[in-house]
Amino acid sequence: MTSYKLTIQYVGTRYAGWQIQRNQRTVQGTLKEALGRLTGETVSVIGAGRTDSGVHALGQVAQIRLHKQMEARRLQRALNAILPPDIRIASARVVPSGFHAQKQAVRKRYVYRIFNGQVLPPFLCGLVCQVPVALDLEAMIQAAGLIVGRHDFRGFAAASSAVKDFRRTVAVSRLVRRGRHIRYTIEADGFLHHMVRNIVGTLLEIGRGKRSPSDMIRILESRDRKQAGPTAPPEGLYLVKVWYR
Numbered sequence: 001m002t003s004y005k006l007t008i009q010y011v012g013t014r015y016a017g018w019q020i021q022r023n024q025r026t027v028q029g030t031l032k033e034a035l036g037r038l039t040g041e042t043v044s045v046i047g048a049g050r051t052d053s054g055v056h057a058l059g060q061v062a063q064i065r066l067h068k069q070m071e072a073r074r075l076q077r078a079l080n081a082i083l084p085p086d087i088r089i090a091s092a093r094v095v096p097s098g099f100h101a102q103k104q105a106v107r108k109r110y111v112y113r114i115f116n117g118q119v120l121p122p123f124l125c126g127l128v129c130q131v132p133v134a135l136d137l138e139a140m141i142q143a144a145g146l147i148v149g150r151h152d153f154r155g156f157a158a159a160s161s162a163v164k165d166f167r168r169t170v171a172v173s174r175l176v177r178r179g180r181h182i183r184y185t186i187e188a189d190g191f192l193h194h195m196v197r198n199i200v201g202t203l204l205e206i207g208r209g210k211r212s213p214s215d216m217i218r219i220l221e222s223r224d225r226k227q228a229g230p231t232a233p234p235e236g237l238y239l240v241k242v243w244y245r
Contacts, residue, residue: 054234129236135207143213154223157192202229
């Protein structure tokens with residue numbers, strides 16, 4: 001069998017997330033169906049991580065194995081001819097049989113896009129989170145920097161998270177503003193369910209003056225999800241890049 005690494009881009013608006021779910025349209029399920037049509041095989045698709053309903057990707061990574069070897073560029077072109085236009089295979093390449101898209105990932109980058117204005121351009125609908133009120137960006141920048149390092153992120157994880165270890169190492173946590181557009185970038189060795197969206201929800205409350213930047217530390221120390229802000233909407237979130245050993 002031949003192993004392939006696929007880099008995938010998608011607009012998550014029409015999908016109930018990455019992972020296959022019964023009676024739901026998902027990105028993983030759509031890709032698995034396309035591979036079946038192309039190869040006649042039942043192909044297992046393993047992603048670098050799950051993205052929730054409505055979340056997008058510029059650099060999701062998946063691994064597949066095919067009984068019949070196919071030139072990687074041909075595989076890419078053939079899949080893009082079958083897949084719906086809101087899912088694209090950005091690249092495909094043959095990898096060693098031991099490659100694992102999830103277990104060997106050592107770092108991921110997410111970006112959260114905010115449109116800070118009262119009138120949302122229609123071509124951004126579903127692709128950004130709109131915040132119509134003024135935001136204190138300096139306070140948000142200060143708060144974002146406080147979570148860099150290795151911490152227990154239980155306070156920013158979904159209440160239903162059942163992992164054994166909530167510690168993650170954040171290497172980058174920064175905000176940049178260009179006109180009405182605010183971009184939050186976070187890179188870490190791993191992420192908990194809803195971690196990025198809960199961090200953003202808290203940063204937005206700080207930007208509105210409802211919290212102080214020091215609340216980020218208090219939430220980390222509390223390890224209590226109830227202490228953090230609301231979960232930010234999914235449409236602003238993008239999985240941008242995955243690094244491997």
